[in-house]
Amino acid sequence: xxxxxxxLDVAGKKRLIIAAVVVGAVLSHVTCxxxxxxxxISVGKLYSEDWFMLAALLMSYGIIFAEIYGMSxxxxxxxxxVSKPDLRQVNLSIWILQRFQPPSIxxxxxxxxxxxxxxxxxxxxxxxxxxxxxYTLLWTIGAWMSSTFECTPVEFFWNKTIKxxxxxxxxxxxxxxxxxxxxxxxxxxxxxxxxxxxxRLQMNxxxxxxxTGIFMFGAFVVGTSxxxxxxxxxxxxxDLTCKSTHSLQLFHKCRK
Numbered sequence: 001x002x003x004x005x006x007x008l009d010v011a012g013k014k015r016l017i018i019a020a021v022v023v024g025a026v027l028s029h030v031t032c033x034x035x036x037x038x039x040x041i042s043v044g045k046l047y048s049e050d051w052f053m054l055a056a057l058l059m060s061y062g063i064i065f066a067e068i069y070g071m072s073x074x075x076x077x078x079x080x081x082v083s084k085p086d087l088r089q090v091n092l093s094i095w096i097l098q099r100f101q102p103p104s105i106x107x108x109x110x111x112x113x114x115x116x117x118x119x120x121x122x123x124x125x126x127x128x129x130x131x132x133x134x135y136t137l138l139w140t141i142g143a144w145m146s147s148t149f150e151c152t153p154v155e156f157f158w159n160k161t162i163k164x165x166x167x168x169x170x171x172x173x174x175x176x177x178x179x180x181x182x183x184x185x186x187x188x189x190x191x192x193x194x195x196x197x198x199x200r201l202q203m204n205x206x207x208x209x210x211x212t213g214i215f216m217f218g219a220f221v222v223g224t225s226x227x228x229x230x231x232x233x234x235x236x237x238x239d240l241t242c243k244s245t246h247s248l249q250l251f252h253k254c255r256k
Contacts, residue, residue: 014071014076017067017071017076018068018071021064021067021068025060025064028057028060029057032053032054032057035050035053036050036054047114047115047118048114049110049111049112049114049115049118050111052107052108052110052111052114053107053108053111055107056104056105056107056108056111059100059103059104059107060100060104062096062097062099062100063097063100063101063104065096066093066094066096066097066100067093067097069089069093069096070089070090070093070094070097073086073087073089073090073093074086074087074089074090075090075093075094088158088159088160089158091157091158092157092158094157094158095147095157095158098144098147098148099144099148102139102140102143102144102147102179103140103144105140105183106136106137106139106140109133109136109186109187109190110133110136112190113129113130113132113133113136113190113193116129116190116193116194117129117130119194120194120197122197125193125197128193129193132186132189132190132193135186135189136186136190139179139182139183139186142179142182143179143182143183146175146178146179147175147179150167150168150171150175151165151166151167151168152165152166152167153165191215194215195212195215198211198212198215199212
């Protein structure tokens with residue numbers, strides 16, 4: 001049964017977000033550690049894609065810390081009910097989260113691309129794959145830099161008492177939606193990369209369909225990205241401490 005965050009009180013929202021964080025963290029650790037152990041047993045070493053996945057797992061600790069830190073100061077409550085000192089800490093937690101999220105996504109996508117290159121080792125596919133990787137790298141740099149320097153000086157993001165400070169107008173649209181949409185396009189391309197290679201393999205149609213289904217499992221991530229877009233459009237920029245929990249919940253659904 002779906003839970004509507006708007007129907008929950010502050011404590012209920014925090015419990016739901018913590019549950020999403022815990023479940024996402026547990027599943028991430030189980031799958032990542034299980035994959036690492038299985039690789040060591042089967043081939044006796046880790047490949048590049050395995051190291052990038054482990055790096056993504058480590059970066060997720062920063063994301064989890066930022067969310068829990070923010071909730072301890074009022075993330076999930078209506079902004080009008082959060083004191084100015086606490087609001088400063090909430091905004092700081094959001095800024096910290098944005099330092100870890102793009103690099104974590106970069107490591108995950110790099111891991112997938114490296115796996116593709118190892119499986120489909122043809123010159124043309126390699127060129128396409130590295131093109132996708134360069135796009136992902138440029139997106140990561142752009143997303144990280146734009147969110148880091150959203151305000152001038154940087155500290156003004158969480159400390160609005162700094163005289164002369166200012167932020168990008170309509171930052172949620174200019175930065176948030178733009179970065180999200182460009183990431184979504186990259187997801188679609190990476191998801192579809194192996195399909196032409198699969199259908200060129202010398203095997204029966206049933207096997208091709210089965211392989212396609214395995215690789216298309218990543219479509220779940222694309223689907224949650226679309227849902228997250230819808231949630232972002234519903235965010236009230238005058239009440240970010242409350243409404244941003246919608247996006248956080250969906251982010252952890254993606255991590256699972």
